[in-house]
Amino acid sequence: MTIYHKITVIGGGAWGTALASMATRAGREVTLWAREDDVVTSINETHENKDFLPGITLPEGLKATSKLADAEGSDVILMVVPAQFVRAVAQDLKSFLKESTPIILCAKGIEQSTGKMMNEVMSEVLPKSPLVVLSGPTFAHEVAKGLPAAVTIASRYQQIAQNVADTLGQTTFRPYLSRDVVGAEVGGAVKNVLAVACGIVAGLELGENARAALITRGMAEMVRFGEARGAKRETMMGLCGLGDLILTCSSTQSRNMSLGMALGQGKSVEQIMMGRKSVAEGYHTASILADIAEQESIDMPIAAAVHKILHQGGDVAKVVEDLMRRPYVSEL
Numbered sequence: 001m002t003i004y005h006k007i008t009v010i011g012g013g014a015w016g017t018a019l020a021s022m023a024t025r026a027g028r029e030v031t032l033w034a035r036e037d038d039v040v041t042s043i044n045e046t047h048e049n050k051d052f053l054p055g056i057t058l059p060e061g062l063k064a065t066s067k068l069a070d071a072e073g074s075d076v077i078l079m080v081v082p083a084q085f086v087r088a089v090a091q092d093l094k095s096f097l098k099e100s101t102p103i104i105l106c107a108k109g110i111e112q113s114t115g116k117m118m119n120e121v122m123s124e125v126l127p128k129s130p131l132v133v134l135s136g137p138t139f140a141h142e143v144a145k146g147l148p149a150a151v152t153i154a155s156r157y158q159q160i161a162q163n164v165a166d167t168l169g170q171t172t173f174r175p176y177l178s179r180d181v182v183g184a185e186v187g188g189a190v191k192n193v194l195a196v197a198c199g200i201v202a203g204l205e206l207g208e209n210a211r212a213a214l215i216t217r218g219m220a221e222m223v224r225f226g227e228a229r230g231a232k233r234e235t236m237m238g239l240c241g242l243g244d245l246i247l248t249c250s251s252t253q254s255r256n257m258s259l260g261m262a263l264g265q266g267k268s269v270e271q272i273m274m275g276r277k278s279v280a281e282g283y284h285t286a287s288i289l290a291d292i293a294e295q296e297s298i299d300m301p302i303a304a305a306v307h308k309i310l311h312q313g314g315d316v317a318k319v320v321e322d323l324m325r326r327p328y329v330s331e332l
């Protein structure tokens with residue numbers, strides 16, 4: 001069994017902090033890189049990330065840094081900055097890594113400027129690095145508290161995926177292996193957009209029937225998009241797809257669902273986004289997802305509706321009504 005002992009987590013938001021905390025509990029030597037000096041100080045001096053994961057006491061062994069150079073000599077890197085910043089941060093990190101160092105991609109989104117998934121972005125910046133995707137139904141607060149969760153770990157390099165599972169796995173964090181990198185990434189990226197839609201339905205108080213319909217028809221959109229990108233349907237039926245879709249569409253712990261909920265309750269996009277420090281990836285992914293779907297004739301009416309509301313000034317009630325008015329077609 002190969003264990004990666006020295007781990008650097010890049011990204012001091014809620015998820016990076018939770019993963020770093022979990023890996024420290026597994027007995028690994030973990031350094032967490034955060035962009036904000038306040039976050040570094042807060043973690044090192046009070047064992048809490050007051051800005052992004054307040055109220056959770058972090059293990060004393062977890063060290064934070066503001067220097068990317070401290071990633072030098074790591075056995076493995078966890079990349080946990082939001083999707084739109086992955087390329088820039090990876091460029092800055094590049095000179096401190098060996099080409100053989102595995103990189104675990106944990107962001108859930110599509111790069112807005114290129115339409116690329118995170119593994120494609122990373123392959124351009126670090127073409128020789130072995131890539132692994134870690135994704136699943138995992139609210140950061142729960143993982144940080146040590147509550148049980150299960151994830152998909154996908155890589156074209158199965159031995160490395162196994163090593164990552166052996167490195168991070170514990171009785172409260174159960175990895176399942178996959179070879180389907182694209183499928184693992186599509187699930188996480190698309191579900192964020194669908195969670196905004198579920199939030200809108202909740203905010204409008206349209207009921208549980210509507211939410212179940214949305215989750216199911218949203219799943220159909222995820223599968224269509226994933227298959228067009230070469231993903232396997234079964235992967236999207238797993239933890240990183242259906243599992244994460246159910247979680248994110250079921251709880252206002254989700255930033256994406258709560259963003260949608262506020263829209264459904266009548267707040268404007270500007271009011272909601274103003275002053276938000278935490279990321280709602282669905283906001284950024286919705287437009288590129290809707291564009292790709294239109295260009296490639298992938299039928300994704302829910303994603304298009306979310307894009308319309310978020311970025312084209314669409315009236316919430318009218319967009320929902322238009323969705324329901326579409327011609328009746330075969331379910332499958």
Ligand SMILES: NC(=O)C1=CN([C@@H]2O[C@H](COP(=O)(O)OP(=O)(O)OC[C@H]3O[C@@H](n4cnc5c(N)ncnc54)[C@H](O)[C@@H]3O)[C@@H](O)[C@H]2O)C=CC1
Pocket residue numbers: 011012013014015016017034035036052080081082083085089106107108109138139140141277278279280281
């Ligand atoms: N929070 C969660 O429960 C989970 C989050 N994720 C994913 O993890 C990724 C990171 O999300 P969170 O840790 O929740 O973030 P967060 O919302 O807690 O924090 C925002 C992060 O964005 C960073 N940031 C802001 N501007 C930046 C810039 N210009 N360059 C680089 N970084 C910048 C901040 O430093 C901070 O780390 C996202 O893709 C998210 O979808 C995945 C699973 C669970």
Ligand SMILES: O=C(CO)COP(=O)(O)O
Pocket residue numbers: 108136137138139140192195244247248253254255256257279280281
């Ligand atoms: O990805 C997540 C849970 O798996 C977190 O969802 P939110 O980003 O919507 O909070």
